[in-house]
Amino acid sequence: MADRFDIFINDANVTIDAQTTLAQAVAQIKAQLPYVLLVNNQIVPASLHTETMLNEHDRVDVISAIQGG
Amino acid sequence: MQDTLNIYGTELKSRLLIGSALYPSIDVMQQSIKASEAGIVTLSMSRQNPQSEQSQQGSGGTSFWDAINDLGLHLLPNTAGCHSVDQAVNMARMGRELFQTDWVKLELVGDDFNLQPNPIDLVKATEILLNEGFKVLPYCTDDLVIARTLIELGCEVIMPWGSPIGTGKGILNPYAIQALRERFPDTTIIIDSGIGKPSHATQAMELGVDAILLNTAIAKANHPIQMAQAFAKAVEAGRLAYTSGMMIESESASPSTPTIDQPFWHQIDY
Numbered sequence: 020m021a022d023r024f025d026i027f028i029n030d031a032n033v034t035i036d037a038q039t040t041l042a043q044a045v046a047q048i049k050a051q052l053p054y055v056l057l058v059n060n061q062i063v064p065a066s067l068h069t070e071t072m073l074n075e076h077d078r079v080d081v082i083s084a085i086q087g088g
Numbered sequence: 089m090q091d092t093l094n095i096y097g098t099e100l101k102s103r104l105l106i107g108s109a110l111y112p113s114i115d116v117m118q119q120s121i122k123a124s125e126a127g128i129v130t131l132s133m134s135r136q137n138p139q140s141e142q143s144q145q146g147s148g149g150t151s152f153w154d155a156i157n158d159l160g161l162h163l164l165p166n167t168a169g170c171h172s173v174d175q176a177v178n179m180a181r182m183g184r185e186l187f188q189t190d191w192v193k194l195e196l197v198g199d200d201f202n203l204q205p206n207p208i209d210l211v212k213a214t215e216i217l218l219n220e221g222f223k224v225l226p227y228c229t230d231d232l233v234i235a236r237t238l239i240e241l242g243c244e245v246i247m248p249w250g251s252p253i254g255t256g257k258g259i260l261n262p263y264a265i266q267a268l269r270e271r272f273p274d275t276t277i278i279i280d281s282g283i284g285k286p287s288h289a290t291q292a293m294e295l296g297v298d299a300i301l302l303n304t305a306i307a308k309a310n311h312p313i314q315m316a317q318a319f320a321k322a323v324e325a326g327r328l329a330y331t332s333g334m335m336i337e338s339e340s341a342s343p344s345t346p347t348i349d350q351p352f353w354h355q356i357d358y
Contacts, residue, residue: 050136051136051149054136062182062185064185082133084152085133087168088107088166
């Protein structure tokens with residue numbers, strides 16, 4: 020297994036260490052709380068952010084609040 | 089007894105719900121929401137881009153979130169822009185995770201011209217979400233049968249349109265709204281779109297709906313804060329009128345001032 024590999028965060032290519040958790044990966048792009056995280060379109064509960072490991076080419080979405088009517 | 093708005097058991101003093109979009113600035117948004125005296129504010133979700141200026145100054149970002157949080161209101165996440173059951177259900181789940189609320193303003197677009205809700209998929213998504221414990225506030229048309237279906241599924245609140253989102257045309261079909269009130273006296277009915285001016289809100293409240301949800305009419309006014317005050321008063325006026333019992337309309341005139349025993353009584357005959 021490679022030491023580093025690529026994932027996608029909000030469609031942008033991001034290279035991470037193989038042992039990077041989901042929480043560490045989104046910190047790497049300076050994501051700001053509060054957010055909800057999806058990995059491959061599945062919501063990952065906040066309680067699992069620090070223990071969820073990522074695989075090569077995983078797609079992560081960082082979703083946060085915006086204005087809405 | 090206090091006259092309150094009931095949203096799935098939560099009692100609220102204000103009968104105005106307000107959106108958080110389209111304001112000229114975050115500061116004006118916050119002041120307008122305060123001026124409206126609304127107890128519920130709607131908001132939405134999108135992908136975050138921390139490296140973008142947009143996240144700080146645009147439609148989202150920490151400044152927006154801080155301003156909303158400071159208000160201390162009930163949050164009502166929407167599923168705006170969803171075109172399928174899967175999209176809407178997933179977005180509702182994101183809203184629950186992000187905002188820690190079971191409430192969802194369920195929007196499912198059926199037509200891009202007038203943003204009319206897709207009634208068939210709306211029912212499907214509502215059923216799924218109710219089964220997952222959501223408290224669904226479905227944005228629907230004023231169709232009586234769709235409304236009944238939503239209520240029979242378990243919706244305690246329905247949110248029919250007055251007219252399409254952002255048009256400001258007011259209540260296009262007062263008969264349909266009145267029919268909803270007649271048929272579903274125990275369901276909370278909120279007019280969710282099309283209100284363009286305070287008199288529209290008053291008219292809707294006089295028809296007996298329980299509350300008004302609006303955004304554009306305040307946010308796009310020349311003076312949003314002042315307009316928010318106007319809407320707060322208009323909604324209250326309409327509610328007071330409805331609960332007061334309005335006079336019966338008549339085809340013939342009748343004097344409001346007593347004429348018997350006036351000095352010229354019996355002297356003039358038109």
